[in-house]
Amino acid sequence: MQPSRESPLENVLNQPLKRPKIPNSGRVSSAHPYRHATKGPLYPTLPSPSTYPAILDKATTKHLQQQYRSSTQSPTPDASRNDILQLSHVKWGLDSNFVEGLKNCGIEVMYEWQAECLSMPGLLEGEKNLVYTAPTSAGKSLVAEILMIKRVMETRMKAIVVLPYVAIVTEKVKFLKKVVEGIEPCINVTGYHGGAKSSLGWKDADISVCTIEKANSIVNAALEDGSIGGLGVVVFDELHMLEDDHRGYILEVLATKLLCLQQSLQMIGMSATLSNISELGSWLQACQYHSTYRPIPLQEYLVYENEVYNEHNQLIAHIPPSEVKDLKDPVMNAIISLAYGCVVEGYSALVFCPTRDMTERITKLLGQFMPPADEDVVEQRREVIRDLAASITGLDRILGKSILLGVAFHHAGLTTEERDMVAEAYDKGLVKVICCTPTMAAGVNLPARRVIIHPRTGRTLLTPAMLRQMRGRAGRKGKDTVGESYLCCPKVDKDAVKELLKAPMPRVKSSLTVGIQRALLEVISTRLATSLHSLDDYIQCTLLYHTSEDKAAIAALVQSSLTSLTSSELIREDDTGGFEPTPIGIATVVSGFGPEEGVFLHRELSRALMAFNLETDMHIIYNFTPIYGLTEVNWKILMNEIEVLDESGLRTVTFVGVNPALVNRMARGGTLKEDSPENVEKLRVHRRFFVSLMLRDLINEIPIHHVANKYETPRGFVQQLASTCKGFASTTGTFCKKMGWGGLAVLLEHYTYRLDMGVKDDLMELVKLPFVKSYTARMIYNAGLRSIAAVAAAEANNLILILEAAQPQRLRLKIEEEGMLRKRLQDRAERIIKAARRLHGVDPSTKLLSLKHPS
Numbered sequence: 001m002q003p004s005r006e007s008p009l010e011n012v013l014n015q016p017l018k019r020p021k022i023p024n025s026g027r028v029s030s031a032h033p034y035r036h037a038t039k040g041p042l043y044p045t046l047p048s049p050s051t052y053p054a055i056l057d058k059a060t061t062k063h064l065q066q067q068y069r070s071s072t073q074s075p076t077p078d079a080s081r082n083d084i085l086q087l088s089h090v091k092w093g094l095d096s097n098f099v100e101g102l103k104n105c106g107i108e109v110m111y112e113w114q115a116e117c118l119s120m121p122g123l124l125e126g127e128k129n130l131v132y133t134a135p136t137s138a139g140k141s142l143v144a145e146i147l148m149i150k151r152v153m154e155t156r157m158k159a160i161v162v163l164p165y166v167a168i169v170t171e172k173v174k175f176l177k178k179v180v181e182g183i184e185p186c187i188n189v190t191g192y193h194g195g196a197k198s199s200l201g202w203k204d205a206d207i208s209v210c211t212i213e214k215a216n217s218i219v220n221a222a223l224e225d226g227s228i229g230g231l232g233v234v235v236f237d238e239l240h241m242l243e244d245d246h247r248g249y250i251l252e253v254l255a256t257k258l259l260c261l262q263q264s265l266q267m268i269g270m271s272a273t274l275s276n277i278s279e280l281g282s283w284l285q286a287c288q289y290h291s292t293y294r295p296i297p298l299q300e301y302l303v304y305e306n307e308v309y310n311e312h313n314q315l316i317a318h319i320p321p322s323e324v325k326d327l328k329d330p331v332m333n334a335i336i337s338l339a340y341g342c343v344v345e346g347y348s349a350l351v352f353c354p355t356r357d358m359t360e361r362i363t364k365l366l367g368q369f370m371p372p373a374d375e376d377v378v379e380q381r382r383e384v385i386r387d388l389a390a391s392i393t394g395l396d397r398i399l400g401k402s403i404l405l406g407v408a409f410h411h412a413g414l415t416t417e418e419r420d421m422v423a424e425a426y427d428k429g430l431v432k433v434i435c436c437t438p439t440m441a442a443g444v445n446l447p448a449r450r451v452i453i454h455p456r457t458g459r460t461l462l463t464p465a466m467l468r469q470m471r472g473r474a475g476r477k478g479k480d481t482v483g484e485s486y487l488c489c490p491k492v493d494k495d496a497v498k499e500l501l502k503a504p505m506p507r508v509k510s511s512l513t514v515g516i517q518r519a520l521l522e523v524i525s526t527r528l529a530t531s532l533h534s535l536d537d538y539i540q541c542t543l544l545y546h547t548s549e550d551k552a553a554i555a556a557l558v559q560s561s562l563t564s565l566t567s568s569e570l571i572r573e574d575d576t577g578g579f580e581p582t583p584i585g586i587a588t589v590v591s592g593f594g595p596e597e598g599v600f601l602h603r604e605l606s607r608a609l610m611a612f613n614l615e616t617d618m619h620i621i622y623n624f625t626p627i628y629g630l631t632e633v634n635w636k637i638l639m640n641e642i643e644v645l646d647e648s649g650l651r652t653v654t655f656v657g658v659n660p661a662l663v664n665r666m667a668r669g670g671t672l673k674e675d676s677p678e679n680v681e682k683l684r685v686h687r688r689f690f691v692s693l694m695l696r697d698l699i700n701e702i703p704i705h706h707v708a709n710k711y712e713t714p715r716g717f718v719q720q721l722a723s724t725c726k727g728f729a730s731t732t733g734t735f736c737k738k739m740g741w742g743g744l745a746v747l748l749e750h751y752t753y754r755l756d757m758g759v760k761d762d763l764m765e766l767v768k769l770p771f772v773k774s775y776t777a778r779m780i781y782n783a784g785l786r787s788i789a790a791v792a793a794a795e796a797n798n799l800i801l802i803l804e805a806a807q808p809q810r811l812r813l814k815i816e817e818e819g820m821l822r823k824r825l826q827d828r829a830e831r832i833i834k835a836a837r838r839l840h841g842v843d844p845s846t847k848l849l850s851l852k853h854p855s
């Protein structure tokens with residue numbers, strides 16, 4: 001049965017715009033929530049010192065106004081004053097098309113610090129590495145981009161840009177493509193991350209923009225096949241990620257491998273939060289540069305108990321308390337007041353919240369107070385809502401309602417598509433406030449005049465580096481001309497937050513101790529170092545070795561890691577007393593897994609090879625369910641699902657090692673501690689099986705939001721699962737091929753495609769057509785056009801009707817829009833039929849049947 005679609009869109013679009021709730025509103029005619037509470041200014045916020053409430057004495061006000069004026073004077077360099085800042089200056093030796101590309105992105109002249117940094121000896125020649133730090137939004141990327149693109153153009157060697165998050169990879173690819181647009185011969189920029197599908201291998205791309213893991217895999221593969229010699233420059237953006245608990249060691253493993261290469265390779269690392277630049281610079285054998293320049297200075301404030309303090313700890317304003325019940329809490333009152341004040345001044349704000357739940361709560365609350373917008377803005381917001389409704393997950397009710405009012409939330413519970421749409425609407429000024437979790441802080445370039453920060457992430461206090469990244473989102477050059485940051489804390493946190501504000505940036509430390517086995521396995525497997533002597537040399541190139549006092553402890557760690565890798569059969573001793581990789585070791589490294597993952601996967605796949613259940617999809621789906629990033633099991637749901645499995649399903653349960661008795665026990669409140677390797681593995685198998693049930697449903701065309709509801713899991717996780725799963729299936733395919741398990745690899749490839757399309761076997765043919773995704777394919781199939789041949793012979797009118805029926809927003813469009821929609825569908829129908837004819841071997845130019853739209 002076809003699952004029904006939820007369509008709250010109609011309700012959302014048709015509802016009258018809700019105006020603020022005003023308590024005791026009998027006497028208050030304005031929509032403003034605070035007016036009744038104070039005789040002060042209409043806006044209880046601080047858009048600029050000149051509009052501060054008159055609680056300040058004249059002298060302080062004058063002082064603040066002067067301070068404000070001097071901080072907002074445009075600091076953009078005046079090129080006429082200094083020729084050398086011109087990008088076209090002969091000193092930089094930049095191609096005119098490159099200069100033009102930068103101009104198209106709003107960059108015409110360098111800042112002085114950028115020019116000074118680039119002038120350090122050996123940099124423009126590609127002879128020296130560089131580590132540098134400058135405040136957020138200081139324009140760090142330009143320095144790296146000039147060095148990288150210049151080198152790619154001059155040497156035709158390849159470049160890799162390493163970034164921490166997928167969203168920044170996507171943004172960077174877009175930016176770089178625009179910059180290199182006019183360059184001849186053309187420079188190919190390609191993005192690589194877990195879920196991305198790219199037809200280009202890194203050898204075909206001139207600039208590969210990658211997540212940390214992808215960059216490491218690319219370098220491993222290039223070491224293995226000998227193509228590493230073509231790599232000329234590597235940029236590490238957000239270098240402070242080195243100390244990330246989960247992924248930092250991969251960055252260190254990658255950089256250390258590159259340091260060991262005997263080739264001319266320029267490494268460039270930067271971050272806004274590096275305090276030990278000299279330590280990192282000497283590790284990377286790089287010249288170092290430190291700037292404190294920020295083109296748009298930040299005004300920073302601390303708010304508690306409705307009082308606003310400036311960075312000198314002077315009380316500068318008072319936010320009137322509110323009578324609104326939800327705003328009794330001073331933190332909430334401050335957040336809403338400040339966001340509201342920013343919007344009524346015509347600017348945009350970001351609100352950083354500690355939890356996902358809080359982002360939604362503040363969004364809902366703020367929505368009640370948003371000022372009315374012009375009708376054309378409201379109409380454009382409706383358009384965004386329609387796009388969201390047409391996405392595979394359908395429309396989130398809170399998001400739909402709040403976007404109409406100009407507010408939205410943004411957290412990992414949303415799908416990537418939803419997050420992109422929200423960010424785009426904000427960038428265009430349609431959404432004026434985004435309430436987000438701290439994940440939005442890294443690297444994004446959005447127009448925020450004001451960032452409003454709650455000082456916690458989850459239950460813990462922000463770190464100084466996180467706080468700096470969040471503040472750094474305000475006042476970005478090219479996006480806004482002023483930046484303000486307000487840290488709003490409860491009174492109990494006041495002292496801790498004051499300490500946080502004073503705290504120096506901590507030293508960026510190595511986190512390699514957790515990943516030393518992986519580091520050793522990778523160099524042995526790629527044969528970068530195999531003898532004890534060369535392994536020793538390699539370890540000496542790590543940041544860990546470079547910064548540790550206790551070298552003996554490192555030697556002991558290396559020794560125990562080699563023993564552990566040997567007993568896991570990932571490496572073995574060779575005849576010379578050194579080490580060589582085993583097939584499992586090679587398969588693990590080539591497919592980008594860590595040692596422990598490789599061993600687990602090998603055990604799981606070996607078991608599957610001995611007893612594989614192909615009666616249904618269940619067993620194969622289990623085998624391409626990722627082994628990392630799994631959710632906790634909801635044992636009750638798992639128990640219920642196992643209860644309704646048929647015999648073949650139950651056989652799969654046994655084959656994969658799921659124990660129904662254990663599941664029942666856990667569902668009734670039992671416990672299973674991860675206190676032994678057996679229990680750890682047991683839990684992992686059950687988690688994997690639980691997640692594989694979600695994937696089974698996705699493959700069976702159940703929409704993402706239904707799957708999320710059924711397993712009580714955030715939608716974002718389910719969508720993320722579909723994309724990580726594609727990446728995982730393809731890397732597992734590589735693992736199988738390396739192990740010589742070709743049959744299993746073929747099966748995985750087939751299912752990767754099905755998962756990609758989100759369809760059952762019967763639709764595999766139809767989804768090859770343009771514009772035909774799972775839901776539309778099912779509609780076409782159900783209407784009797786079950787093959788490409790049938791579509792090739794179809795009447796265009798019939799297909800238009802089917803496409804129309806497949807539009808989720810069809811019924812809600814206004815009459816004149818329907819005219820536009822039909823035109824679009826007519827065009828699509830034509831293109832689908834032409835494509836079907838081409839695929840079926842019929843002349844696509846044959847006249848299409850009755851294209852006049854049916855009345």
Ligand SMILES: Nc1ncnc2c1ncn2[C@@H]1O[C@H](COP(=O)(O)OP(=O)(O)OP(=O)(O)O)[C@@H](O)[C@H]1O
Pocket residue numbers: 105106107108109110111114134135136137138139140141142271272443444445472476477478479
């Ligand atoms: N010389 C320049 N002239 C004008 N705009 C510039 C210049 N250099 C950089 N910019 C612009 O400033 C903005 C911020 O630059 P960038 O993203 O490089 O900041 P960043 O230092 O990397 O900050 P963060 O650490 O927060 O990511 C971008 O929009 C960029 O295009």
